[in-house]
Every structure is written in structure tokens, then in C-alpha cells.
Amino acid sequence: MPLLWAIRDVIGLTGTKYGCGVAQCGACVVHLNGEAVRSCVTKVSRAEGQKVVTIEGLSGNNDHPVQTAWQEIDVPQCGYCHSGQIMSAAVLLRENPNPSDEDIDAAMSGNICRCGTYLRIRKAIHLAAELQQKGKG
Amino acid sequence: MRRISRRSFIKNTGGASLALWLGISTKGFASQTSLPTEGKRFTPYILVESNGNISIFNTKPEMGQGTFQSIPALIAEEFEVSLEQITILLTNGEKELGNGQRAGGSASIRNNYTELRKVGASAKEVFITAASAKWAVDAGTCYAEYGKVIHQPTNRSFTYGELVEEASKLELPKEPKLKDPKDFKILGKPGKRPDVPLKTSGKAVFGIDVQVPDMLYASVERCPVIGGTLKNFDAQEALKMPGVEKVVAVERLMGVYRTVGVAVVANTYWTALQARKRLKIEWDTHGFETFNSTEYETQLRGLANEEGLPDNTLGSVENLNLLPQNTLEALYETPMVAHHPLEPMNCVAQVQGEKVEIWTSTQVPSTITGSGANDLHKHIGFAPDNIKLHATFIGGGFGRRLNIDYIIEAVNVAKQVEKPVKVIWTREDTTEQGPFRPMTFSQLKGGFSEDGKLIAFQHKVIAPSYLEAVRADFDKTKVDNIMVEGIGEQAYEIPNLKTSFVRADYHVPLGAWRSVTSSTVAFAHECFIDELAYLAKKDPMDFRLELLSKPSDTKRVLEKLRVFSRWDTPLGPGKGRGVAQWEFFAGLCAQVVEVSFRPDKSVVVDKVFVVIDLGEVVNPDNVKNQIEGSIVMALGAAVKPGITLGNGRVMQHNFYDNPLVRINEVPEVEVHILADGGKVKGVGEPGLPPFAPALANAIFAATGKRIRRMPFDLDQL
Numbered sequence: 001m002p003l004l005w006a007i008r009d010v011i012g013l014t015g016t017k018y019g020c021g022v023a024q025c026g027a028c029v030v031h032l033n034g035e036a037v038r039s040c041v042t043k044v045s046r047a048e049g050q051k052v053v054t055i056e057g058l059s060g061n062n063d064h065p066v067q068t069a070w071q072e073i074d075v076p077q078c079g080y081c082h083s084g085q086i087m088s089a090a091v092l093l094r095e096n097p098n099p100s101d102e103d104i105d106a107a108m109s110g111n112i113c114r115c116g117t118y119l120r121i122r123k124a125i126h127l128a129a130e131l132q133q134k135g136k137g
Numbered sequence: 138m139r140r141i142s143r144r145s146f147i148k149n150t151g152g153a154s155l156a157l158w159l160g161i162s163t164k165g166f167a168s169q170t171s172l173p174t175e176g177k178r179f180t181p182y183i184l185v186e187s188n189g190n191i192s193i194f195n196t197k198p199e200m201g202q203g204t205f206q207s208i209p210a211l212i213a214e215e216f217e218v219s220l221e222q223i224t225i226l227l228t229n230g231e232k233e234l235g236n237g238q239r240a241g242g243s244a245s246i247r248n249n250y251t252e253l254r255k256v257g258a259s260a261k262e263v264f265i266t267a268a269s270a271k272w273a274v275d276a277g278t279c280y281a282e283y284g285k286v287i288h289q290p291t292n293r294s295f296t297y298g299e300l301v302e303e304a305s306k307l308e309l310p311k312e313p314k315l316k317d318p319k320d321f322k323i324l325g326k327p328g329k330r331p332d333v334p335l336k337t338s339g340k341a342v343f344g345i346d347v348q349v350p351d352m353l354y355a356s357v358e359r360c361p362v363i364g365g366t367l368k369n370f371d372a373q374e375a376l377k378m379p380g381v382e383k384v385v386a387v388e389r390l391m392g393v394y395r396t397v398g399v400a401v402v403a404n405t406y407w408t409a410l411q412a413r414k415r416l417k418i419e420w421d422t423h424g425f426e427t428f429n430s431t432e433y434e435t436q437l438r439g440l441a442n443e444e445g446l447p448d449n450t451l452g453s454v455e456n457l458n459l460l461p462q463n464t465l466e467a468l469y470e471t472p473m474v475a476h477h478p479l480e481p482m483n484c485v486a487q488v489q490g491e492k493v494e495i496w497t498s499t500q501v502p503s504t505i506t507g508s509g510a511n512d513l514h515k516h517i518g519f520a521p522d523n524i525k526l527h528a529t530f531i532g533g534g535f536g537r538r539l540n541i542d543y544i545i546e547a548v549n550v551a552k553q554v555e556k557p558v559k560v561i562w563t564r565e566d567t568t569e570q571g572p573f574r575p576m577t578f579s580q581l582k583g584g585f586s587e588d589g590k591l592i593a594f595q596h597k598v599i600a601p602s603y604l605e606a607v608r609a610d611f612d613k614t615k616v617d618n619i620m621v622e623g624i625g626e627q628a629y630e631i632p633n634l635k636t637s638f639v640r641a642d643y644h645v646p647l648g649a650w651r652s653v654t655s656s657t658v659a660f661a662h663e664c665f666i667d668e669l670a671y672l673a674k675k676d677p678m679d680f681r682l683e684l685l686s687k688p689s690d691t692k693r694v695l696e697k698l699r700v701f702s703r704w705d706t707p708l709g710p711g712k713g714r715g716v717a718q719w720e721f722f723a724g725l726c727a728q729v730v731e732v733s734f735r736p737d738k739s740v741v742v743d744k745v746f747v748v749i750d751l752g753e754v755v756n757p758d759n760v761k762n763q764i765e766g767s768i769v770m771a772l773g774a775a776v777k778p779g780i781t782l783g784n785g786r787v788m789q790h791n792f793y794d795n796p797l798v799r800i801n802e803v804p805e806v807e808v809h810i811l812a813d814g815g816k817v818k819g820v821g822e823p824g825l826p827p828f829a830p831a832l833a834n835a836i837f838a839a840t841g842k843r844i845r846r847m848p849f850d851l852d853q854l
Contacts, residue, residue: 015338077762109799
């Protein structure tokens, strides 16, 4: 069984979404030992004994810099893809605290948003980078 | 940042979120999604409890278009409460809330702007009356603010909660006084949407997330040949898999399209999916197994010679004796496309005796619980009163979830299973089974008088019929108004106009796709206007404005766009810009697209300038979000492969061969909102139709290449 369905149907955490099942859309992105992985094509056996973080566990109070920026800019429309978008963006910002538009496009092009909120995603990642910077200062 | 209260958070999202919040099991959504009954109702939409809690019932499902905020905003503005003070509750098709519980046609605001303000205003008036009676003062000396009535001279106040008993005994005025827009606190301001924090934390509950105790899962194998149906099946191998409970035949009705598939029911979704692969099925493909899109398109081109059914006629396009060099003719072609909301189709259904309970993402709660001729009850054999719906947030609609095919199918599975069952479509199912936006081919003709005036214009749409596909009783001898949407009603002043429709037989399920037929016919119409401008050796913006001598919304929008887009400022070498506008049932929008033509013959979409005419605006920031998204969706439909059939089957399967636009492909977008009174127009759809023609016109300006067929490949021009 893929990690996605174990998270959703066995554990019962439904913030991680099913979109395509073939690693094309990124709605199912979770962190496996800190790395962004597509849980729809990750066997649950690969996660055994490892640390898995889903959107529900990204922050204590919906206040990871990426989440705060998403709220500040009102990024989502339907919202279905945004668990995955946020999980991908969180890894990007950890690895690259000050990404350019090109960096963002490269890191986020695996996440589809059918509502087309891409311009806001880009803007929110820049804002999250600022918030993260301030948080550290 | 504004935060909604914990209480409203819990209520907004139902029990699943409550459970997550408390850190306990997530089971038990079922019992939590009914509307509260404590307290007094002021109109069907407002509930006030004596403890001061205020709820607003929101009849417009939230699918990303922003109604979760914009609809309560209309009521709250006039009721004098802030959105932070209230609980917003999405309704579930409850009878007392009427049959308008649906979201489609960009209609939620444009059809309710004044009515819902009156709802809030009339409720406010009875609270003011109740307070003034208690104080024995003139009501004119009292006013309401933030859920309180205040006696101005003495500054005494009562909360709405303290007044609820007295206020509930008063009659609501039918024509309450509405606020002066200059006093608006919410409307017209870029307000935060209260659903957003739920969507950044994973706590928003979509249909696919619903968990009901003892729930089973199902996956359905449907005939891969469109038009085919089940002959027989052998489930032996599937039933051997541990966890598989049952394999049943199941009917799906999508408009007039009827097919029977095979559902595998299991204890987990993954097991159902795996077992589905082990089914041995024989299909009856009714001769549709040789059907292919290429031949069908040839047939449509042939039909362009037919006269067709008349739509709109002005003057006469015949016998004008135009000189051949003053006339132009072109055929435009567009593909079918899939809706692809990112949340695949899904529905939980539980049948118990004569009752059925449904949990799902739907644009049409009223269709599910209603007693109308085309409502769900007709298709599933339950009395409307015995159908209970729990509506959730919607992970994308775009018209796909106006249809109830996936709900009918899930109920048909549940009828054969003792327990609640969640049917989830795979992305492949969603791509391959329709409904799809119909393709339209357009034959256009135009002609100038000898003194250079455009005096004749014809637009003939050649296409399958949407209405025929969704309504069994549609009269095929009549023009399908949906298929000629907008083409006979543009504001251009052309003395001789003829628009018409040639219907083509088709067996593929069709559906309304965001901006419906305008998403294809506007491409033909507005590109052809550009072709005529070129023939007349005129600037495309000048040419259009010369056809708009009389005052009109279209004229205002184009004049504004000319300035806003800096149309008259030259672009650098290798660049081009194009313009298009479209007015249709949903609203009015015009766009200028700027492109760069690269030495490798590829085109990059640099920037889009948008002017949208709304009359009134509720949340300008949300309007911008909608327009940005509309551009992305319209770009995808213009340049990405559509849906095609070969050997009777849909040739596309998932995002690898039916791709959507990604973040690296998105142009800059600048939006100007015209909201200076006048007719209130829609937001969700008008951003789409002008984009493809403005892009194609820009490509012509940059490259000299005229595009008459969608999709077109930006990498190979």
C-alpha cells in the first residue's frame, strides 16, 4: 500500500490529498525524514520506522512561515492542492532561505494547482522567506 | 491577521475537524454536519442565539470561487456584524433554504447582490425596533454596529443576543433601507477569506476526506469505449483478495448517457483498486469501438456547408453584392477538454431502508435533495424527503460538479452494500469517462462596403449539442442556445448579422466547462474580428472601438483597457500584443496579451492586462485571484492537448498525457476592476473567454502567423 492511503485511510489524517496517483500533481507531498516525497508512489514499507510529517504536523498552530504567508496573501482558492504546495514550499525554504522566482518555479513545478493560484504561490514563498528570516533574527 | 474563533472553526468544518482539533479519532463526521436549530431564525439565512452566537447559512457551495466569504459578506454588511463574529455554515440542500443552493454560471453574487443585502438589512431593522421599544425611545436615535444596537444619545447598548426574543416576534420589513455604499465596512474591501486557514492546515474537509463509521471503499471499472456498457463479468479473482467484500454491477447516468460498470467494494480503497485490476469483464461496445476524433472532425468540417438553425439575425447578410476582395471567410476549430478538478470525483453514500444519506463535494445541493423533474430522486428511486445530504468544501468544480452522475453511481453501489461506501474515481477514470467540454467548429464570414465599413458578419457554430447530451427531452429541431452562447449578442454595431448552429450527432457525455461555450466560440469570434481588422489595415483596438460608437459596457471596458494596457506604447522587437473581449451570460471581460517571439520559433506569454466589468464588487482581492486563475485555466485549454478519442476510447489518461499548466508557465497578470454601478456581473467565468483569442491575436502581431485551431503549441510556431 502506498504511504498516501495508509496516512489517509488507516491513520485517518486526511490533510494529505490524492490527485493523480502517479507522482504528477504533488497533492500528496509529505516529509519523509525531512525530504519532500510523493506519498502516492512511496511504499508504506519505505516509511516504516522513519519520521513522516504531514500537513497536520508541519506546525503547532498553523503558523509555519509558509502557512502564515499563505494566509496573509489568501493564496488558496478551492484549497485542495495546498497541503502539497505548502509541504513542498517548506522544504524549498529550508534548503534555500532566499529563493528567486526561478528557484521557486524549479522547486514547485511538480505541484499542480488547477485553480491557477501560481502567482500567489510565488509571492507567498517570497513572503515566507522574509518571515523565516525575521523569525531567526 | 484575522482569525476565526475556535467555535466557528469547529462548526465550519464539521466533526472531523473537531476531532482533529482535540487530537482524538477522526471518525464521526456523520453526526456533525446538520445545521443548528437552537436560537431564532431571521429570514432563513440568519440564526441568532440568546447567548449572542450568530450563524449565517451560506447556500452557495465553496469550490474555490470565494462564496464562503462573499455570500455572508452581503448579509453581514447590512446586518452590522463582522465576519469574525459569526459562524458561517454551508447548507446541505435543506428545504427551508430554498432551491437556489447551487453554485454555477458565475451567478452567486450577480443574482443575489441586492436580495442578500436586504436579508441583512431587514434583520437589523427588527433588532433596532426591539431595542428602541425596550428603551422607549425613537428608533431613529438608535443604530447597529458589530452585533449591537446602540442608543446614540445615551450610548446605551444591547447585543443582538439580548434582543433576540423581542426581535423574533416582530415582522421583518420587506423593503428595508439599504446602506449607502460609502458606509460599507466589508463590501468592496479586500477581505480575508475565513476558509483559507482551514486550507493551509489540512483541516478543511472535502468530500474525499469524509469518514463515516464502518465505511467501505469502492472503485469502479467502466467501459473504456465511450458508448459501451457491461455485458458480463467474472469477479472470482478479485473476490479472492483479502479485504474485498463484494463486486457489483453499477449504473451511471450522465445526462442522457447511460452505462453500467463494475464496482469492487473493499475494506480499504487501495484493496479495491488492486482487486479492480483482477476483474474479467466483457463489454458491449455497440459499434463505438471504431470511433475516432480525426474522422469526427472531418465530419464537422463537412457540416460547415449546411445552413443550420438560425440564432440571431440583423438586417440581411445575403445579396449585399460585396466585392470579393472585401470579404473574408475562415474556419476555426477547438477541442474537447476535461475539467480536471484536482479533487477526483467521489461520493460517500449509505442506504438504510427507504433512506439514503450522501456526503459529497457538489455544486448543486438543491439538485440532490430537491423534488424537481431533473433532481437526484428521479434517478435513484428515493423520495426527496428521504435523501439527506452532507455537503463539504469542494476541491474544484469548474462545472464538473454541476453533474450528479458520480452521486447516482455511488448510491447505486450503496444500494447493494449493507454499510456506507465511499466511491473514489482515479485520475484516469476522471480523464477517460467525461463529461467533456464539447468541441466547437466555427465558420466565420465578414464583408466590408466599398467605403471600408464592416457591414456583414456571420458566425455559424458546428458542434454536438450540449442540451441534447444532458436532457432527454431536448427538441433537436431547435437551436441549442448554449452552443451559440454570446455570438449573436456582442455589442459591435454591424448592420447585417447572422448567427446559426449546425448540430452534429455525438455519443460522448458532455458537460458545461467553466465559461461554457464562450470558452471556444469567443476564440473564433474575436480572432476573426482581428482578421477583419487586418484586412481593413486597421489597428485591432481602433477597429473594435470604431464598431462601438454607442455607449455600452463593452466600449467602456475596451477604452479602459486601451489605457490600462498602454496599448499605444510600442513594444520592443520580437514582441507582439493582441486584444479580445467577450460579453456573455456570466459577465464581461477584456484582455490584452503580450508575447515574445524567440529565435527558436517559440512564443512566451509575457503579460496579460485584464479589465473586468462587475458593476459592484464584493471582494476585490478575491476577484483578482479568480482572474489570475482564469488566465491559467484558459492558457491550458489554449495550448495543452485536449481530449481525443481513438478506437472509441479516450486517448488521454492522466496528467502525463493530459497536462495542466504549471507554475513555470504562468504570465504576469494585471487586473483592473470596473465597479462603478450598473448591472452586477459575474466573476468566476468571464476571465476565460477573452484569453485564447487575445493570445492568438498577439501571436499574429508578433509572428504574422494566424492561428485558427486550438490547442496550439507555443514551442513550435
